[in-house]
Amino acid sequence: MKVYNTLSRQKEEFVPLEDGKVKMYVCGPTVYNLIHIGNARPMIVFDTVRRYMEYKGYEVNFVSNFTDVDDKIIKKAVEEGVSAQEISQRYIKECKKDMAAMNVKPATTHPLATEEIDGMLQMISTLIEKGYAYPAGDGTVYFRTRKFKEYGKLSHKNLDDLQAGHREIKVTGEEKEDSLDFVLWKPKKEGEPYWESSWCQGRPGWHIECSVMSKKYLGEEIDIHAGGEDLIFPHHENEIAQSEACNGKVFAKYWLHNGFLNIDNKKMSKSLGNFFTVREISEKYDLQVLRFFMLSAHYRSPLNFSEELMEAAKNGLDRIRNGAENLKHLSKNAHIEEMTEEEKEIWEKSREFVTKFETAMDDDFNTADGISSVFELVKYANTKANGDSSREFLEGLYQRLVQLCDILGIIVEAKEEILDEEIEKLIEERQAARKEKNFARADEIRGMLLEQGIILEDTREGVKWKRA
Numbered sequence: 001m002k003v004y005n006t007l008s009r010q011k012e013e014f015v016p017l018e019d020g021k022v023k024m025y026v027c028g029p030t031v032y033n034l035i036h037i038g039n040a041r042p043m044i045v046f047d048t049v050r051r052y053m054e055y056k057g058y059e060v061n062f063v064s065n066f067t068d069v070d071d072k073i074i075k076k077a078v079e080e081g082v083s084a085q086e087i088s089q090r091y092i093k094e095c096k097k098d099m100a101a102m103n104v105k106p107a108t109t110h111p112l113a114t115e116e117i118d119g120m121l122q123m124i125s126t127l128i129e130k131g132y133a134y135p136a137g138d139g140t141v142y143f144r145t146r147k148f149k150e151y152g153k154l155s156h157k158n159l160d161d162l163q164a165g166h167r168e169i170k171v172t173g174e175e176k177e178d179s180l181d182f183v184l185w186k187p188k189k190e191g192e193p194y195w196e197s198s199w200c201q202g203r204p205g206w207h208i209e210c211s212v213m214s215k216k217y218l219g220e221e222i223d224i225h226a227g228g229e230d231l232i233f234p235h236h237e238n239e240i241a242q243s244e245a246c247n248g249k250v251f252a253k254y255w256l257h258n259g260f261l262n263i264d265n266k267k268m269s270k271s272l273g274n275f276f277t278v279r280e281i282s283e284k285y286d287l288q289v290l291r292f293f294m295l296s297a298h299y300r301s302p303l304n305f306s307e308e309l310m311e312a313a314k315n316g317l318d319r320i321r322n323g324a325e326n327l328k329h330l331s332k333n334a335h336i337e338e339m340t341e342e343e344k345e346i347w348e349k350s351r352e353f354v355t356k357f358e359t360a361m362d363d364d365f366n367t368a369d370g371i372s373s374v375f376e377l378v379k380y381a382n383t384k385a386n387g388d389s390s391r392e393f394l395e396g397l398y399q400r401l402v403q404l405c406d407i408l409g410i411i412v413e414a415k416e417e418i419l420d421e422e423i424e425k426l427i428e429e430r431q432a433a434r435k436e437k438n439f440a441r442a443d444e445i446r447g448m449l450l451e452q453g454i455i456l457e458d459t460r461e462g463v464k465w466k467r468a
């Protein structure tokens with residue numbers, strides 16, 4: 001399997017640090033609002049990387065944080081007159097809902113920055129002891145960028161060029177030794193959340209959070225660190241400097257970055273009025289369509305979002321779903337059980353599409369080509385399966401299709417429709433529960449039915465139900 005490493009700017013063979021295991025960290029969102037579709041891209045892309053690694057047999061320890069202390073969160077809290085914690089908790093909850101709707105698996109661990117302050121204080125202290133950091137007069141702690149000799153190795157930037165850029169901006173009123181130094185810890189302002197430290201009452205800088213959470217949950221050396229390409233500089237460059245200066249080890253072996261998402265060929269921004277939250281998209285489309293759309297391009301390419309392309313994605317996804325449904329339907333009505341000799345041959349041939357899919361995914365997760373193989377499999381199945389096919393054959397093709405789609409996180413399995421008699425049985429059970437005053441169970445049953453689109457109505461004549 002080859003992955004493109006931003007560090008070396010080339011595709012490299014993926015060799016994990018530990019046999020059969022992958023330690024992977026993906027920078028998560030700052031939670032001050034509903035996530036937008038730009039946030040959704042790394043979530044979908046790296047969830048797919050994880051799923052493919054798992055398919056290949058790796059045990060993946062997948063860590064993705066929530067940044068829950070930040071200027072934007074504090075600003076929103078002040079606007080609403082509530083605590084910063086209330087804002088971050090609210091939007092973590094909403095973010096998790098959107099993730100579930102996009103079929104993004106929950107991480108092995110979703111650490112919160114505010115719960116990892118001790119680790120940050122420790123890392124900053126170590127950096128000071130080692131001479132890589134220093135506190136200024138006002139209690140701000142800075143990282144001594146020039147002391148880390150490899151600074152710029154990820155973004156391929158040259159320190160002197162960076163310095164020249166800084167001079168133009170002109171830094172005022174700061175006690176930095178060097179304009180390139182960045183903040184590890186900063187003093188609180190009036191009314192802001194803060195933590196005690198030996199330098200000042202304050203809060204961490206953004207970069208130190210990820211260095212610390214990655215170390216705590218994955219160890220000092222990890223396989224993959226990933227995020228959007230806008231994070232390469234300065235965020236990931238600074239993470240490398242902090243972690244490697246502190247631990248004396250290579251922080252991450254492979255750095256993966258997804259490309260930008262544009263809207264109608266323009267950069268997404270609130271001022272241009274082309275800003276969409278995932279929630280807004282969900283009002284118009286099944287979020288599986290959004291996922292399918294995102295995976296229809298290579299993750300490193302810029303991706304353009306438009307109504308037209310979303311419609312095309314919807315049609316493409318429908319074609320796959322119809323193919324799956326057709327197989328399922330035929331298999332239900334099949335009158336032969338076992339595969340015939342001829343079918344066995346066709347079945348063997350259909351493996352070719354799986355191989356093609358794997359070849360595409362092995363080449364730096366080329367989901368666009370992977371999806372093409374799925375289409376080919378659907379087309380092949382459509383021409384080979386019919387009313388005379390055996391159940392084993394149909395079921396085999398169906399499972400093959402479902403498995404490939406599952407690697408992409410695309411759900412094609414049609415929901416089994418709940419039968420009338422099952423509904424009646426559940427209603428009876430609910431009535432019994434209510435009689436026993438077990439209202440929790442009664443509500444649970446109502447909820448279960450609602451999920452299946454069954455609406456209950458309690459009337460004087462008894463319980464009536466209808467399909468929504």
Ligand SMILES: [Zn+2]
Pocket residue numbers: 026027028210235
């Ligand atoms: Zn990060």
